[in-house]
Amino acid sequence: MRAIALIPARLGATRFPKKLLAEIKGKTVIRRTYESAVNTGLFDEVVVVTDSEEIREEIEKNGGKAVMSKGTYESGTDRIAEVAMDMEADVFVNVQGDEPFVQKQPLEALLQVFRGDGGTAVQVGSLVQELKEQEFIEDPNYVKVALDLNQNALFFSRSVIPYPRNKEIATIWYEHIGVYAFRKKALMDFTTWPMTPLESAEKIECLRFLEHGVPMKMVVTNYMGVEIDTPEDIIRAERYMELRNL
Known part of the structure; x- marks a missing residue:
C-alpha cells in the first residue's frame, strides 16, 4: 500500500503567531514534525505543504522536502489536497505541522484500518487518545x-x-489528535464542499466529513504527545522531552 504523508504548514496562527517556527530545544516545531514523520519509515514520501517561504527554507536547509501552496485555504486538508491532486497513493496522511512528536505505532495502526477486506470501505480515519x-x-x-x-x-x-x-x-473523554488519513477521492471531495455550519461554528475541519455523512474511523492510541497551540505548549513539549530523555 503506497502511503504519502503531507504536512500542512501555515505560518499565521491566531493563538500563537509563527508557532511552527518556534523552537523546542533547538529545533523548530515544523522541523521536528517533519523529522518525526520521516523517522517512522512508514511513508513513500513526506512533504511539507506551506504558504511560507520561511517554513519552506527551514525544511529544505535541513534536508527535507517542501512545496509552496498556491491558494488561500481555511483548513490544512484543503491545503494538502492541492498537492495530492497531482500525486498517486492508496492513502494520504495529513500530519498537522504542530504535532512534533508523531510516532510510528499510532500511524501504523491508522494505516492498518485501510488494509484488508474491511479496510476497503474506510474512506477517512484519524487518531484519538484518552484525555484525563x-x-x-x-x-x-x-x-x-x-x-x-x-x-x-x-x-x-x-x-x-x-x-x-x-x-x-x-466517563471517558477522548482528545482528537491532528492526524488524518484519506482515500484520494475522499480528500478531493472535501475540497469541493463549502465550509459546513458546524465546522464553521467549532472551527474543526473534520466536521465537514460528518456533516456530509462520511464516516470517520477513529483509532484509539496512547500517543500522549504534545500539540503546539499556545506558547505554554512549548514548555509542555520541553518537559515531555525531558521526561523521556529525548
Missing part, C-alpha cells in the same frame, strides 16, 4: 471526540463531550 486531566477536558483548545460502538466519530467539539450528567458511571 480535568483542565484539558474543559479547555476549548483540546478538541474532544465522541465515538460510537464501532469506533466511528459521532461528533467533534471544543466543548466537554460527553457531558457527565450521570455521576455514577465512569
